[in-house]
Amino acid sequence: MCFQSTKRSILGIYGDSEGIEANTLKIKAIIDMKAPTCLNEAQRLTGRIATLSKFISKSAEKSLPFFKTLRKAKKFEWGTSCQHAFEELKAYLARLPLLVKLSPEETLYLYLSVAPQAISSVLIREEEGKQLPIYYVSKVLNGAEGRYTPIEKMALALVVTARRLRPYFLSHPVGVKTNTPLKQILGKPDTSGRLVKWTVELSKYDISYLPRTTIKAQALVDFVFEMTEMTIKDASQDQKWLLHVDGSSTAQGSGASIVITTPQGEDLEFAIKFGFKASNNEAEYEALVIGMKMAHEAGAKHLLAYLDSQLVVKQVEGTYKAKEESMIQYLQQITDLKAKFHHFQIIQIPREENAKADSLSKLASSFENCLTKHITIHYLPEARTPLTIQPITTGEDWRTPIIKWIKEGLLPENRWKAAKLKTRATRSIIQEHILYKKSYTHLCSGVCL
Template identity: 45%
Template sequence: MDAYSGYNQIFMHPEDQAHTSFITDRGLYCYKVMPFGLKNAGATYQRLVNHLFAPLIGNTMEVYVDDMLVKSRTADQHIPNLSAMFTILKQYKMRLNPTKCAFGVASGKFLGFMISQRGIEANPEKIQAILDMTIPKTVKDIQSLTGRVAALTRFISKATDRCAPFFKALKGTKRNITWTAECETAFSELKEYMGRAPLLSTPEHGDILVVYLSVSASAVSSVLIRSKDNAEHPVHYVSKALQDAEVRYPDIEKLAFSLVVSARRLRPYFQAHTIHVLTNQPLRQVLQKPETSGRLVKWAIELGEFDIHYKPRPVMRGQAVADFLSEFTESQASAATQHITEPNPPLSQDQTPTKNTLDLTQPLWTLFVDGSSNAQGCGAGLVLVSPDKVALEYALRFNFQASNNEAEYEALLAGLRLAKEMDARQIQIFRDSQLVVHQVNQDFTAKDASMTAYLQHTRHLLATFHAHTIKQVPRSENSHADALARLASALEQGMGRHIHIEFLAQPSTQAPLICTIDHSPTWMDPILQFLQNQTLPANPAEARRVRHRSARYLIINGSLYKRGFSLPYLRCLTPEEGHYVLREIHEGICDPASKRLAPRQPRLLPCRRKTHFRGARHLLKLSAAKPNLQDTCRHHNGLHKVPHWNFVQSSHFHFPINKEQYLGKTKNHSPTFTVTLPELLLVTDLGIGERSAGTTPVSEA
C-alpha cells in the first residue's frame, strides 16, 4: 500500500509556514502542509508512521516512509490484520493511493524487491535490463552497466570482483575504451549469474547467522548465511573495492577490514542476532594481541558491541558460498602466509626440542651467556641481540652460593627467560661452557642431581621456541657476556654502577612456595572470563556490556591491561593490589614523591571519587589500624612549598629591589634583622626522611 501525498498530510507549524514561502506571478504564497523537498521531510514522516503503527510494526506490518506492507502467515489471519491497519488509518484520517495498493496477494513488490513466502527476490525488470544489454562500446555504456549492477549488489556474490574488468576499462580516455577479452569473459559470466540470481532468506528471531569472508587484490567481500533444514541460505552479499591506502593493508588486516565493512553494512542483523565468523585465520587473536596497530584497535572496539564468535571453517556446502571456498585469492594466498602467524605453540613435556632447524627467512635472535663463581660471589652475564642488531645487556647476581656449572646453567636460564619475554621464536645460543653445551645437545649425560634438575628446566624453556641451536665458542668470542658475569659476581653491595644488575634470591630449580589466596570477586572477572574462555554472563544485557567493554582490554602474561588512548597499556589492579600501591605511595618506596602522587591516589581506589580530598578521607578510614600511614598523611596536610614573607615581594624576587624600602620594612618588624638574617633558610621541598644539606644562598655579608 502507498500513502496518497503522504508528506502533504502533515500540517506545518504556524510559525514555520513563513519559512516555506515562495514568489509567483500572482503573489507571495506559503505552504500550510509539509512540502516535498525539505531536508528533514523523510525523517519527519518516518517518525510519524512509526508512532501511528507502533503496535503493529514488526508483528503484522512493516512501514518505510509512505510504503506499507501488511503480512500474515495464513489467509485467515490476513483480514483481522488489515482491519487493525485500517482502524488506525481511519482514526488519524490518513489516505491511501488506490492505484498503488494490492490486497490478498502471495507476493508483491516492496521497496523495489519482490517479497514472497519463499524469501526476497531481485526485481525481474532490473535483471532483464542487464540481460538485454549489448556489449558496451562507450564510457557511458560501461557506466550504465555498473550502475545497474550496483542496484542489485546485495544479490551478487563478489560483485566488485566481477566488475573489476569494467573498472579497468574506464581508466582509459573518455572517448575510447579498451574492451579486452577479460571484459568479454566477465560480461558473459555476469549475464549467466544474473539468469540464476539467488533467493535471499529472511532471518527469524533467535537465529544464529554465519559470515564467510573473502579477500582479493582489489576488493573485500562477505556473505551472511542463515542455516535452515541442514541447508545454507544467503541473507545478504557485501562487497567493497579497496581504495588508496586500503590496498596496501596486510592481508590479515584486509580480512579484518572485510568483517568491519560487513558489520557497518549489515548493522541491523549484527545487532539483533548472534554472528559466527567462520575463518581459518587467527582473526580473533590479531584483534586482541597487544602489538596490533591503532587501526586494528579501533576496529576491535567497533566490533566489540556485537555478539561475534570466531570459529574454524567446516566443510562448506551449498551454492550460496561457492565463491567463498578460499578466504584469499590465489595471488593473495602466498602473501598471506607471510603476514599471518599463529601464536607460538609449546611442545609437549616429553618431546625433545629440535636443533639445527633454524629458518633463515624468519627473524633470528642471538644469545651470548656466561656464568661466574668465585670467592667474592656468583653472577651471570648475557647479551641478547635482536634481528635488528639491537643488543640488550643483562647482569645477574646470585644471593646464594653456586658452583661454576650451576652458575653457567643459571645464566642460560636467565637468557632464555629474557628471550621468551621478548617473544623470540628462533634463537641461536653461544657460550664457552663445554659441559652445559654438550648436556643440552644430549652428547653428555647429567649424573649429578643438581645438574639433572637444571637440565630439565633448560629443556622445558627451549621447548617454547620454534627452533634453537646452542654452540660452544672460545672465551675470546664471548668476552662481552664474560665481562658482565664477572662484574655481577665481583660487585659489592652499595657500589655505584651504570649497568643495571638484578639479584636472584634462590636457584631456578627450587620450586616456588604456592599459597592459597582467597580473592573476592572483582569487576575484572567477567572480562577475563570472556577474553580467556569466551564465557559471558547469563543476563543478555550484562553479556552485551561485557562484550563491548572487553574490546578495550587485553591479557599480557596472565594480567589484564586496558588500552590507553596514547598507549602504553594500563595495568588493571584488584582492590588488594590497589591498597598495596596506596601504601607504597604514602609510606613505601614512593615516599619522597608522595606529595606529587597523592592527588592521583583516587584512581587506585576500588570506587571512583569526584575529588582527591574525598579519596584522602576514604584512605584514612581504610588505614585506621595503620598509624604510620595516618602520620604521613597528617604531615603532608597543609604543607606549603613557598614560605611566608613579612615584607613586600616583587614580581621576580622575594626581597625588594629598592634599598630604602628594604630598610624601612625591616625596622618595623625586627630591629636585629641583620643579625638574624643568617639564620633564615630557604624552605625547599626535600620530602619526608630527607635532611637539609646545611647550606643557604643567603650570606652574612
C-alpha cells in the same frame, strides 16, 4: 482455475514464503546488454550491477575490470579482461541464487573472503545441514585499504558487513567462521589504533568466532577460500626475511640464539642469556617468540623461521597438540605474532644446518667470552609466560568479568551485558597479573590496581 501469486514486490525485490529473489527485469537488462562501447554505457552497466549486489557473490571482485576501465576517463578501452568478466557475470546472473528469510533470534553465520583489491562476505543461515545465503556484501578497496595486511582486510570485511547489515547484527547472534586469528587480533587491547577503533565498533554486537567448516552449498562456492590465490601470491612476492633460532639449557644456565637474515643477505646475530631456569623446549619457544618480535620490529613482512626442534615446529603447525600450560601460552603468543606478518612459515631443519644458531645459544647459556664483536648479547630476567600465583583468599569485584573476558574469552549469557562488557574492556590490558586502563598514549598507572 486461477491461482493468485503470493509474491510481493518491495523496491523491485520479490519475496514470498520461500525467500527473496531479484527483479527479473533488472537481470534481463544486464543479460541483454551488448558490450559497452563508451564510458556512459560502462557506467550504466556498473549501476545495474549495484542494484543487484545483494544477490551477487563477490560483486565488487566481479566488477573490478569495469571499474578499472572507468578510471581511464581520457580513453575508453574495453579489453579482453572486461569482456571475459562481462560474459562470466551474465552466466552467473542466469542462475542467481534465492536469498532465504530468517527466523527471529536465530544464530546467523558469516563467511569472509579477501582479495588484493576487494573484500567480500556472505551472511547465511543453517537449516537441516543446508547452508542458505541471506545477503552478499562486497567492497572495492581504495588505495590505502589495498595496502592493509591480509588479516586487517579480514577485519575490515567484518566491519563493513556489520555496518551494511546493522539490523541483522543487532537482532541476531552472528558466528564468524574463519581459520584466521581474527578473534585474537580484535581481542587484543594493544593493537593498532585502526583495529582498536574497529573493536569498539563491533563490541555492541553478539559476535562469536568459529572454525571454518566445509562449504557445501553451490551458492557459496566463491567463499571456499578465505584468501584468494592472488593474495597468497602477493605475500610470497614480498622480500623474504630468514630467522634461525635455537634454545639451550645446560647446568650453567639457559639461553637462546637468534640469527635474522635480511633480504640483502646481512646477518643480525643475537645471544640471549636467561635469568631463569628453562627446559630445552621452553628455551626454543622463548627464542622463537623473541626472534619473531625482533624481525617484525626490523620491518619484516614475509618471514621464514627455521628450527631444529621437531616438537616446537609440529606444535606451531598444529600437527602436535600442546598439553603443558607453558607451551599453550607460548603458542598463543606465536599465534598473535603470526598475524603481524603478511606471510609466516616455520620449517624444521637438521641440527647441522642450524649450526650458527646452535653455537650462539650455547654461548648465551654459559656466557663465555664472545669471539666476534658483531654478536649482540641480551639478558632476559624472566620468562615470557606468566607464573601462576595462588592467593590466600580470592574474591570477585567489578574487574573480574573484564579479566575473564581478556584472559579466557568468557562473557555473560545476556547479549546486552556482554556487549557492554566488551566495550568497557576494549582499552583494558593485563600486565604481570594486574589490570590497567590504557589511555591513547600510555598506561594509566593505578587506575585499575
